[in-house]
Amino acid sequence: MESKKTLPGTPITGAEWENEVYSFRKHSVQLRYAWDAGSAVSGFLEGLKEGRILGRRCNRCMRVLVPPRAFCERCFRSTDEWVEVKDTGKINTYSVSYVNNDASRRDKPLIVAVIEIDGASPGMGFLHVLGEVEPSKVHVDMKVKAVWKPRDERVGAITDIKYFKPLEV
Amino acid sequence: MRRVAVVGAGMTLFRHRMLETGKEMAFEASRMALDQAGLDIKDVDSVVLGSAPDAFDGVHMKGEYLLDGAGGTRKPYTRVFVGGGTGVFVPIAAWWQVASGVADIVLVVGEEKMSPLLPHPQYAFWSIFDPILERPLGVTLLWIFSLEMRRYMHVYNVSEEDIALVAVKNKRNALDHPAAQLAANITVDDVLKSEPICWPVKRLDVSPTSDGAAAVVLASEDVARRITDDPVWITGVGWNVDSTYWTNRDLCYPEYLEKAANMAYRMAHISDPKKEIDFAEVYDPFDYKELHHMEGLQLARRGEAPKLTREGVTQRDGDLPINPSGGLLGVGNPIAAAGMMKIAEVFWQLRGEAGKRQVKKPVRRGLAQAWGDLMQVGTVVIMER
Numbered sequence: 001m002e003s004k005k006t007l008p009g010t011p012i013t014g015a016e017w018e019n020e021v022y023s024f025r026k027h028s029v030q031l032r033y034a035w036d037a038g039s040a041v042s043g044f045l046e047g048l049k050e051g052r053i054l055g056r057r058c059n060r061c062m063r064v065l066v067p068p069r070a071f072c073e074r075c076f077r078s079t080d081e082w083v084e085v086k087d088t089g090k091i092n093t094y095s096v097s098y099v100n101n102d103a104s105r106r107d108k109p110l111i112v113a114v115i116e117i118d119g120a121s122p123g124m125g126f127l128h129v130l131g132e133v134e135p136s137k138v139h140v141d142m143k144v145k146a147v148w149k150p151r152d153e154r155v156g157a158i159t160d161i162k163y164f165k166p167l168e169v
Numbered sequence: 170m171r172r173v174a175v176v177g178a179g180m181t182l183f184r185h186r187m188l189e190t191g192k193e194m195a196f197e198a199s200r201m202a203l204d205q206a207g208l209d210i211k212d213v214d215s216v217v218l219g220s221a222p223d224a225f226d227g228v229h230m231k232g233e234y235l236l237d238g239a240g241g242t243r244k245p246y247t248r249v250f251v252g253g254g255t256g257v258f259v260p261i262a263a264w265w266q267v268a269s270g271v272a273d274i275v276l277v278v279g280e281e282k283m284s285p286l287l288p289h290p291q292y293a294f295w296s297i298f299d300p301i302l303e304r305p306l307g308v309t310l311l312w313i314f315s316l317e318m319r320r321y322m323h324v325y326n327v328s329e330e331d332i333a334l335v336a337v338k339n340k341r342n343a344l345d346h347p348a349a350q351l352a353a354n355i356t357v358d359d360v361l362k363s364e365p366i367c368w369p370v371k372r373l374d375v376s377p378t379s380d381g382a383a384a385v386v387l388a389s390e391d392v393a394r395r396i397t398d399d400p401v402w403i404t405g406v407g408w409n410v411d412s413t414y415w416t417n418r419d420l421c422y423p424e425y426l427e428k429a430a431n432m433a434y435r436m437a438h439i440s441d442p443k444k445e446i447d448f449a450e451v452y453d454p455f456d457y458k459e460l461h462h463m464e465g466l467q468l469a470r471r472g473e474a475p476k477l478t479r480e481g482v483t484q485r486d487g488d489l490p491i492n493p494s495g496g497l498l499g500v501g502n503p504i505a506a507a508g509m510m511k512i513a514e515v516f517w518q519l520r521g522e523a524g525k526r527q528v529k530k531p532v533r534r535g536l537a538q539a540w541g542d543l544m545q546v547g548t549v550v551i552m553e554r
């Protein structure tokens with residue numbers, strides 16, 4: 001490999017790109033989708049509309065699965081029943097995002113977290129955002145509670161929970 | 170099972186944007202690998218290609234689109250994909266064919282052209298998340314890695330300084346790699362003071378997005394003995410994938426990687442990897458990932474990798490060199506090509522052909538590993554001289 005002085009490839013610098021030194025063609029596509037929520041998550045979304053968080057229990061491994069699923073992927077059998085869990089939990093891990101999903105900078109940092117939900121099996125939780133707290137005050141294992149949108153604004157979406165906030169002790 | 174040898178390797182430069190199309194890059198890397206093996210395309214029985222999400226290129230049959238450049242026309246041809254784990258999975262899928270006797274010579278190609286997607290390749294990763302429960306929150310790929318990094322730091326009491334040492338080492342190692350995109354002499358302080366992207370992840374904790382390709386040629390034992398005096402043998406392969414429910418497992422430790430590694434160790438008759446692996450190319454798209462993966466591979470005990478790094482054990486002249494190539498942090502991260510770069514590096518190191526990057530101690534056995542999807546896949550290849 002070292003005998004080859006330079007490897008193949010023609011890098012394009014940022015300036016060359018800006019000045020359109022090389023040929024390229026630009027095109028935009030817009031793809032629109034409608035995703036079916038499925039038999040388990042539809043029930044979860046209906047629950048959110050009512051201000052409740054629902055999981056599914058597998059009666060073989062006895063796990064309470066949150067987010068709920070129609071089947072237990074470990075036992076590979078259909079789950080058995082709905083279980084209402086709490087709208088409180090603890091922070092499993094968190095981070096502070098300064099970017100949007102196209103890599104542009106956010107105006108204000110956003111605290112994101114995995115929240116282990118009380119009443120679900122240990123370690124079971126979902127992704128959400130935190131509010132009413134400064135980044136420096138957040139810690140792993142902090143107890144938090146869902147802050148819901150007003151009932152008439154809830155549409156059956158994960159964003160029916162506005163954010164989680166620290167639970168006052 | 171038949172023995173399988175690596176007999177040649179090649180790669181292009183890794184850069185943020187290249188003039189060459191994906192096909193052209195795949196061709197350049199493939200041609201170089203065939204030349205090193207002293208083979209021509211007519212000698213190749215079968216071709217396996219790896220490339221990551223189609224969304225980068227905007228061509229939703231990327232395997233077929235790249236076919237000509239990978240030398241796959243009018244041959245048994247397969248494209249494989251397991252996210253970021255793809256680069257080390259491609260040679261595994263090629264190994265099946267030679268080990269089973271289906272093919273004697275297989276060309277193995279990893280290609281990635283991330284630059285076409287505007288405004289930034291990062292945007293494509295939005296589409297890997299759950300459309301109902303995660304995308305409405307505005308999730309980005311950086312979130313999940315920063316969440317994993319924070320969990321790892323919390324459980325094993327690891328500092329940002331300890332993690333930054335990995336970026337410093339790998340970017341410095343890359344100064345000796347002719348393909349490198351982000352080789353640099355930096356300090357821990359530079360990493361800590363670099364702009365926060367998604368804390369605890371900062372700009373210098375992350376590998377870049379890249380265009381590039383890398384390739385190797387695999388051969389059966391009788392072919393390998395005929396065409397080279399210096400074959401490198403693939404003695405163990407392992408792969409494992411966990412659930413996409415990434416918020417339901419403890420991110421502090423990659424169990425799926427432990428399973429993949431144990432599969433490969435069993436095959437290679439390795440019982441004490443820390444003693445029996447001479448050096449490793451582990452997947453390092455972020456600096457903490459090198460530590461996380463050393464532990465999943467059981468090259469360090471849980472939480473011990475930062476200490477080994479601090480003590481210099483993982484330097485090129487250390488007892489267990491990790492990422493002597495410069496890794497993804499230094500050489501660049503054209504996803505599937507980055508994993509293949511690691512395969513090529515282990516090959517060159519074992520043959521003593523790594524030039525200024527050659528690790529100090531004599532090496533007989535090396536390991537390459539990749540990782541990806543929703544933090545759920547581990548792919549492992551062990552190679553021996």
Ligand SMILES: [Zn+2]
Binds near residue numbers: 061072074
């Ligand atoms: Zn079960």
